[in-house]
Amino acid sequence: MATSLLTAPLGGAGSVQYRRTTAYDPVMNRDGAPFSQRERWALCDLLTEVGPDSPTLCTGWRSADLAAHLLTRDRRPDTTPGMILNLAPLKAWTTRVREGVRDTEIWDHLVSRVRSGPPSLLRPLDPAINTIEYFVHHEDLRRGRPGWEPRALATTDEGQLWRRLRFMRFMAHPAAGRVESPGLEPLVLSKKGGPTVKGPVGEVVLWLLGRKEAARVEVAP
Secondary structure (H helix, E strand, O other): OOOOOOOOOOOOOOOOOOOOOOOHHHHHHOOOOHHHHHHHHHHHHHHHOOOOOOOOOOOEEEHHHHHHHHHHHHHOOHHHHHHOOHHHHHHHHHHHHHHHHHHHHHHHHEEEEEHOOOHHHHHHHHHHHHHHHHHHHHHHHHOOOOOOOOOOOOOOHHHHHHHHHHHHHHHHOOOOHHHHHHHOEEEEEEOOOEEEEEOOOHHHHHHHHHOOOOOOOOEEO
């Protein structure tokens, strides 16, 4: 890990406070904030707590890699194609930019920038593009360490995640044919068949997004 990734308690010696007067200000009352923002705040709180070298569920990534990915995703649209398309030159560029952010940003500043959210023009789209993203990556960090337990999500937050799973129907090869969760209408993701995945909404989301070993679900052929 690069030596520029320095840690210091917020408010302690050598640290810098990055106060912002925006909807993403961490000192604001979180009640009523969209789920995507609350997950962003919670993830940044955990990043501050564990530092840059904590394990995650993302293969090969520590917490510094995860934070750099999130900042790059927010602030460097030129890296988006490499996150979506499986083309070597695009993926190589995305990796180069992410690793540059990881290796040059001071840790507290990096986390502060992630916490501050996307540029102003993108903030109205935050719930649409970041609800699943920040929930999954929050769990990547939580479950990368021993002793974790699933969180009990609020019904309204589960509903937001569940509604966004509908877009997986447009994927060429969704991981499941059908998903089910108590109290919610089942979703058919593929008419071509595939396993049925049952469980709490958050666990289903994690399974569909490739965190199969960490997700507590039932899978039927």
